[in-house]
Amino acid sequence: MRYLPHSDTERGDMLAAIGAGAIDDLFTGVPADKMLKGPVNLPRRKSELEVARILGGLAAKNVPASTVPFFVGAGAYKHHVPATVDHLIQRSEFLTSYTPYQPEIAQGTLQYLFEFQTQVATLTGMDVANASMYDGSTACGEAVLMAHRVTKRNKAILSGGLHPHYAEVVETLSHMANDRVTRLPADVKAAEDIIALIDSETSCVVVQTPDVFGNLRNLKAIADACHAKGALLIAVFTEVVSLGLVTPPGAMGADIVVGEGQSIGNALNFGGPYVGLFATKSQYVRQMPGRLCGETVDAEGRRGFVLTLSTREQHIRRDKATSNICTNSGLCSLAFTVHMTLLGSEGLSRLARINHAHAVKLADMLASVKGIEVLNQSFFNEFTVKLSKPAAPVVEALAAKKILAGVPVSRLLPGAGLDAHLILASTEVNTDEDRATLVAALKEVL
Amino acid sequence: MADTRYTKDHEYIRIEGDTGIVGITSYAQEQLGDVVFVELPSVGKKVDQGAEAAVVESVKAASEIYAPVAGEVVAVNDALESAPGTVNEDPTGSGWFMKIKIADSSQLNGLMSEADYKAYLDTLS
Numbered sequence: 098m099r100y101l102p103h104s105d106t107e108r109g110d111m112l113a114a115i116g117a118g119a120i121d122d123l124f125t126g127v128p129a130d131k132m133l134k135g136p137v138n139l140p141r142r143k144s145e146l147e148v149a150r151i152l153g154g155l156a157a158k159n160v161p162a163s164t165v166p167f168f169v170g171a172g173a174y175k176h177h178v179p180a181t182v183d184h185l186i187q188r189s190e191f192l193t194s195y196t197p198y199q200p201e202i203a204q205g206t207l208q209y210l211f212e213f214q215t216q217v218a219t220l221t222g223m224d225v226a227n228a229s230m231y232d233g234s235t236a237c238g239e240a241v242l243m244a245h246r247v248t249k250r251n252k253a254i255l256s257g258g259l260h261p262h263y264a265e266v267v268e269t270l271s272h273m274a275n276d277r278v279t280r281l282p283a284d285v286k287a288a289e290d291i292i293a294l295i296d297s298e299t300s301c302v303v304v305q306t307p308d309v310f311g312n313l314r315n316l317k318a319i320a321d322a323c324h325a326k327g328a329l330l331i332a333v334f335t336e337v338v339s340l341g342l343v344t345p346p347g348a349m350g351a352d353i354v355v356g357e358g359q360s361i362g363n364a365l366n367f368g369g370p371y372v373g374l375f376a377t378k379s380q381y382v383r384q385m386p387g388r389l390c391g392e393t394v395d396a397e398g399r400r401g402f403v404l405t406l407s408t409r410e411q412h413i414r415r416d417k418a419t420s421n422i423c424t425n426s427g428l429c430s431l432a433f434t435v436h437m438t439l440l441g442s443e444g445l446s447r448l449a450r451i452n453h454a455h456a457v458k459l460a461d462m463l464a465s466v467k468g469i470e471v472l473n474q475s476f477f478n479e480f481t482v483k484l485s486k487p488a489a490p491v492v493e494a495l496a497a498k499k500i501l502a503g504v505p506v507s508r509l510l511p512g513a514g515l516d517a518h519l520i521l522a523s524t525e526v527n528t529d530e531d532r533a534t535l536v537a538a539l540k541e542v543l
Numbered sequence: 544m545a546d547t548r549y550t551k552d553h554e555y556i557r558i559e560g561d562t563g564i565v566g567i568t569s570y571a572q573e574q575l576g577d578v579v580f581v582e583l584p585s586v587g588k589k590v591d592q593g594a595e596a597a598v599v600e601s602v603k604a605a606s607e608i609y610a611p612v613a614g615e616v617v618a619v620n621d622a623l624e625s626a627p628g629t630v631n632e633d634p635t636g637s638g639w640f641m642k643i644k645i646a647d648s649s650q651l652n653g654l655m656s657e658a659d660y661k662a663y664l665d666t667l668s
Contacts, residue, residue, distance in 0.1 A: 383580070408580070408605040417598075417605075 160499060162365060166531035168459075170479045170522025171309060171504040172233070172260055172335045173368065174360045176448075177526055182362050182435045191431055196424070197390075200403040206427075207402035210390040213434040219442075220340045221332075221354040222347025223376035227387040228404075228425040230373030233357030237303065237333055238266040239386045239420055240353045240375065242274075244301035244329045246384050246419070251276040252298050256291055257284030258308025260335055261509045267303070283506075283513045285472060285481060287312035292322040299326060301353075305333040306343070309509070310520065311476035313343060320350025329353060337361055337374065338524075339477040341442075341449030353377045361440075362432030372429035383409060386420030448525060452478035455532075456523040462536050463521075468543035472518075479522040481506070485543055488519040494542045500535055547635075548611065548654035551663070555635060556611040556643070558651065565611060566639040567599065567630065570664055575601040578630040583619040583641060590614060590643070592650050597640050599630065612650040614643040 103111075108120070117123055124132070143151070167175050186192065190205060197203030197210070210228045217226035230236040241253045253271065255264050255278060264280055271278045281289050287310075291302060302323050306314035320330040332346035334356035346354045358372040359365075377385055383406065391405030409419040440448060456478045464471045468485035484491060488505035495502040503521035506513070523532075547557045553571035556563035572578065582598040590596050590610040597608040619641045623629060630638040645651070655663060 407603070408600040413603070414605055 160496060160501060162501065165499045165501055166527070166534045167501045168503045168521045168523060168527070168535060169501050170336070171509065171520050172262065172357065173365050173371070174336055174338070174478070174522055174524055175365060175526055176338065176360050176524050178362055178364060178432070178436060179439060181439060182432050185435050186428055186432050192428070197404060200401065204401060207390050207404070209431055209434050211392060211402050212438070213430050214390055216434060216437050217358075217374050218376050220337070220345065221374070221376040222345025223351070223354055224379040225382050225385070226374065226376035227385055227389050229358070229430040230375050230387055230422065231426060232369060232371040232373045233333070233335055233355065234260070234263045234266040236355035236373030236375045237263040237331070238270045239422070240331045240355045241267050241301055241303065242270060243353060243381070243384050243386060243419065244331060245276060247381055248300045248327060248329060250298055250300035250328075252300055253278050254291060254294050254299055254302045255280045256302070256304040256308070256314070257281035257289050258287060258310060258312060258314060259303055259305045259333060260309045263305070263333060283510050283515060284308070285310050285515065285518065287314060287474070292319060295322050295326050295328055297326055299323070299328040301329045301331050303331045303333060305335065306346070307334070307336065307339055307477045307479065309335070311473050311480040313475040313477065316346055316349035316351055324350070331355065336478060338445070338449050338452055341445035342453060342477065347376070352381065358430070358433045362434070362436035363429050370426060370429050372426040372433055382406065384419055385409065387422055388425045451525045452523070455525065455527050456480060459521065459523045459527070459532050462532055463539070466536060466540055466543070469539065478524055479520060481518055481520050484517045484519060487516045489516070491539070491542050492519065495535075495538050498538050500538050502535060502539070547657060548651055549657070549660035550609070550611050550654055552609055554608060554611050556651070556654070558645075561648070562617060562642050562644050563612065563614070564639050565596070565641050565643055567608065567634055568660070569634050572631045572634045572638070575599065575604065575606060577602055578627045581623045581627050581630065581640065583623065584616050586616055586619060588616045590616065608640060610643065611654060612643065613646045615646070616641050617644050618642040
C-alpha cells in the first residue's frame with residue numbers, strides 16, 4: 098500500500114494556488130509519445146541469482162574503457178587513479194560524513210576542503226577557490242552569472258572552442274534570465290577573432306584552453322582586450338592535468354577560472370559525478386557562488402576551519418544569493434585532494450609531460466596514415482584529425498573491433514559541417530600497443 | 544540640533560538642509576551582531592522611498608537597508624569597507640552609510656520622530 102498523505106481536497110487547493118486545473122497540466126512539457134501509458138513492463142518477481150544474470154548480460158553488451166585501447170576525451174579523461182585514493186576516501190569518517198555546517202565536529206572535512214581550495218587556487222594561478230561545484234559545465238554557467246553580477250552587464254561572448262555542452266549550459270541559464278549570449282561558430286583551427294566582438298556591453302568572454310579541439314589559446318591578449326572595455330575573462334579547461342604543463346590562466350590575466358577536475362582522483366563514472374573547479378580574484382570573492390572554507394581561530398586561539406562568507410548563499414540571501422547551489426562535490430573533491438597530494442607539483446608536472454608525449458606519439462603516427470590529417474598547431478593531450486570519410490561510422494567500425502577511437506565532432510556539433518572530424522585523447526594509460534592497434538585498425542577502415 | 548527621523552526597519556535619517564544622512568540604529572546593530580561587510584550603493588544612484596539602498600552583512604545574516612525617502616545618493620561612507628565594525632561601535636555617528644539628496648521632503652512626515660521610535664522599540668521587547 099502506498100502512503101500518500103494528501104487528501105483530494107488538499108490536492109485541489111494546491112492546484113488552485115498555482116493555477117493548474119489538474120495534475121496532468123504539470124507534465125505538458127513532456128512529449129506525448131514519451132509518456133508511459135501503463136506500468137513499466139517488469140516481471141512480478143525474480144530471484145537474486147536470476148536478476149544478477151539478466152543485468153550481467155546487459156552490462157556485457159558494453160565495451161568497458163578499462164579493457165580496450167581507449168582514446169575518448171572531449172570533456173572527461175581516462176587516467177590512472179592510484180589505489181591509495183580509493184582506500185582513503187572509503188574510510189567511513191570521510192565516506193559517511195555529511196555537510197560540515199557544524200565546524201566543531203567537522204574539522205576533518207573542513208581541513209581537506211581548505212587544502213583542496215588551496216590546491217585549486219595554486220593550480221589556476223588565482224587568489225581564491227571555492228569548495229567545488231557539480232562539474233565543469235555548471236561551473237562555467239555560474240561563472241557567466243557571476244560576471245553579470247560583477248559588471249552589471251548581461252552579454253556573454255562564448256569562444257567557438259568552448260565545449261558545446263558547456264556552451265549549452267550557459268545558453269540554458271541565460272535563456273531563463275533573459276541574458277544575452279553570443280556563441281561563436283565551431284573554431285577548429287583556433288582562428289576566430291573574438292577580440293573584435295568585445296564592446297562596452299560585454300560582461301564576459303569565455304575561452305577554453307586547451308579548447309575542445311585541443312588547441313592552446315593565448316589568453317593574455319584576450320584578457321587585456323576585456324579589461325580595456327570593463328569586461329571579465331572567464332578561462333575554462335576540461336582537462337585539469339594540463340595545468341601541470343601550461344601557463345596558469347591566472348598568470349595570463351583571467352578574472353574567473355573554471356573547469357573540470359575529474360582527471361585528478363576520479364574515474365569516468367559514466368559521465369558523473371564529477372567535480373567543478375571555480376577560482377577567482379580576491380576582489381570578487383563575495384560574488385563567488387558555492388561553499389567557501391576559511392581558516393580561523395577558536396575561542397582559545399587554536400587554528401581551525403569553518404565554512405565562511407555564508408552570506409552569499411541560498412539559506413541566508415535567498416533570491417539575492419550568488420547561486421542556488423547548496424552543496425559541493427564532496428567525495429570527488431576529496432579524491433582530487435588525495436590524488437593531488439600524492440602527486441605534488443613535481444608529480445603533476447611529470448604526469449602532464451607523459452600525457453603530452455603520448456599524444457605527440459599518437460599524432461605523429463596518425464599523420465603518416467593515408468586519409469588522416471592532423472589539424473592542430475598546438476595541443477596538450479588531445480587533438481583533432483580530419484578523416485577522408487565521415488568519422489562517426491569509422492568510430493562505430495572500430496568499436497566493433499573493440500577499439501574506442503575518440504569522439505566524432507558530429508556527436509557534439511551535428512550539422513556544423515564537421516562530420517569528417519574526430520577528437521582523440523591520449524593519456525598516460527595508453528601503451529605503444531594501444532596506439533599500434535588503433536593505427537592498424539584505422540588503416541583497414543579508411 | 545539636526546532633526547532625525549526613523550523607519551520601522553530601524554533606519555534613521557538625520558536631516559541637514561536638503562540632504563539626509565542615513566544609517567541603522569543602535570537597536571539594529573545590536574540585533575545584527577558583528578557587522579562584517581556593508582554593500583553600499585554607487586554615488587549618483589536614484590532611489591525610491593522604501594527601495595533597497597544597501598546591504599549590511601553580519602556573521603550570520605544579511606539585511607537589506609531601505610531608503611527612508613526618495614532621492615539621489617550623493618555620498619557613501621567608504622571607510623566602512625575596511626572597518627565595517629564601525630557600524631556596531633558608532634551607528635549614528637561615524638557608522639553612517641550614505642547621504643541622500645531628498646527629492647520630496649513631505650515624505651519625512653510619514654516617518655517616526657525620536658520619541659515615537661523609542662515607544663516603538665518598547666513594543667518590540
